[in-house]
Amino acid sequence: MALGFMTFAFFLGAGNIIFPPQAGQQAGDHLVPAMLGFFSTGVTLPLVAIIAVAVAGGWKGMTQDLPSKVATLLAVLIFIVIGPAFAAPRAGLVAYEMGVKPFIADAGQLSLTLFSIVFFGIAMVLSRSRGNLVDMVGKFLTPILFIALVALAVSVVANPQDAIEAARGDYIEMPFLKGFVEGYNTLDAVAALLFGMVIVDAVRSKGVSDEQATRKYLVMAGLIAAAGLAFVYISLFYLGATSVNIAADASNGGDILAIYVAALFGPAGQMMLSLIVLLACLTTVVGLISACSEYFSSLTSWSYEKWAVVLSVTCCVVANVGLNQLIVLSLPALFALYPIAMALVILTFIRRWLPNPALSYRVVMLVALSFSMIDAAKVAGFNVSAFRVLPLFDYGMAWLMPTFAALVVTYFVGAQKAAQQEGQTA
Known part of the structure; x- marks a missing residue:
């Protein structure tokens, strides 16, 4: 269970929180096919990718039929995009925009810089203690995150703020395919190829050395994570679909979520949302930095710990580009x-x-x-x-x-x- 919660926490990051509400709002009465399309790339594919890692025995097994240099180049490109170039800094920016910025009167570049230093500093400390990842993330951070998400989901279903209206844009004619492509934004299918390495390392750190047992734990962790992601997406899609009027002027899914939570819970809601976003983004960044450090240390003479520091600092620098610019670039x-x-x-x-x-x-x-x-x-x-x-x-x-x-x-x-x-x- 702890391993499954850790895997779920690694997956549940910035994209998983900010994109489903916007997709749900635009899908409207075509909510179900749009959600199924999103599930294909946001839930099913990550689960299948985790199982593929287990079946192949890791990245080397998956790429054994490719030239070794091509396999290494492909892995490096994926790790750069999923780590310091886009995904990890994006998670930090979402944590700032939704978890901290609303409480700062005159938020500017200085506040973003200070937050980035603290946020990625904490992520670096957690990432360096890789042997304790299951205990720190799976047993402590994720249960808190999941309880907060359950409270939000129950409140949304019990007290929807708007009626579901007609679909808009591409969701009118092709809701499933539009949802399928929107699922790309989560980055989870690509991340699953990398998180598999971290999960295997976590299993082995607990004394499990048998390959068959390792694969079993990997598959079970993937199933628990997929179930958690499906639960989150259903609630956030429904939240978005019932936010047409209350969040009509929202510019992105983060705004929709913030407005909705404020309407449901008032000022206390903003605190709960901040907790959800900060924990979700922090656990994802820890997973990404751990995966990248694990791989890059296997290619170079630098240790895992040194790579964790370098990547954390790089993420901190890139995060200061700004959320909108980073999303466009990614x-x-x-x-x-x-x-x-x-x-x-x-x-x-x-x-x-x-x-x-x-x-x-x-x-x-x-x-x-x-x-x-x-x-x-x-x-x-x-x-x-x-x-x-x-x-x-x-x-x-x-x-x-x-x-x-x-x-x-x-x-x-x-x-x-x-x-x-x-x-x-x-």
Whole structure:
């Protein structure tokens, strides 16, 4: 249970809190299909990714059919984006914007800088004590966070502030696909590939050395985390759907949540929301810094502890860019990375049935990367209308059909080569 709570806390960060309310508000009466789409990339895929890590025995097992340098480069890029470049600083910024800034009369750059130093300093201390992560996060921080989330969820369901109205924007025609793409913002499917390493390390620090037992704990932790995330998303989607009038002028999901909680609980609500956001973002940052430090220390002569310090300081510096700017900058990276992560997870599960795993892995991953760059370029504002002929281009999923086609083609090509080799041998 403690391991599962720790995993849930690592996943539950900035994106999980600020994006579902906004999606729920726009989805309106199409709430259910939008929520199911969001669940696909925000709950199911992270769980499947955790299981894939368990099945493959870690990152090396998942990328064994890729050239070693390519596998290392891919891991480094994912770790940079999920760690010091975007996800960890974003969590710190959300913690500041929603957990501290409302209580500061003249909040400015100085207050953000001071908060960043304190916040990432605490994260650094917790990350350096990696052997005690399960105890500190799973047994103490997360139960407090979960109790606060349950109180919020019960209040939202018992006393909704508005009626659910008609869907808006893309949620009118394609609620499931829009929710599916919005789930990218959580970054959880990519993070799951990395958190798996931290979970394995935490299990082993408790004296579990058997590989089968480690996999069992990894899968159970993933199931507990997925259940917790589903509970949070359902309540936040419903909160957003019943906030159309009360939070009509809100600019983002964080504003919707803050306005709603203030209406439900008054000033005490702001304190509760601050507690939820601060704990959620802190535990996520601890998980991200731990995962990045673990990996980078395996590549270099620097120790885990030294990397934890360097990454914490880097996150602190990047966080001072500002939340809106960081979200804008991170979107292209999300659209580029998510398809690669999905392709890798799928390949991991079907590897045993592939006639030529090396061929399939290399071609499918290359195709997924190439076409995901089109979606990333479109999100970044570049004119890529020439690729509109691709299926699902308008939905931000131009990568899907070409990647599936590459998988089918490499399967039959691999089977044909295997048959030819058998014939020559005979």
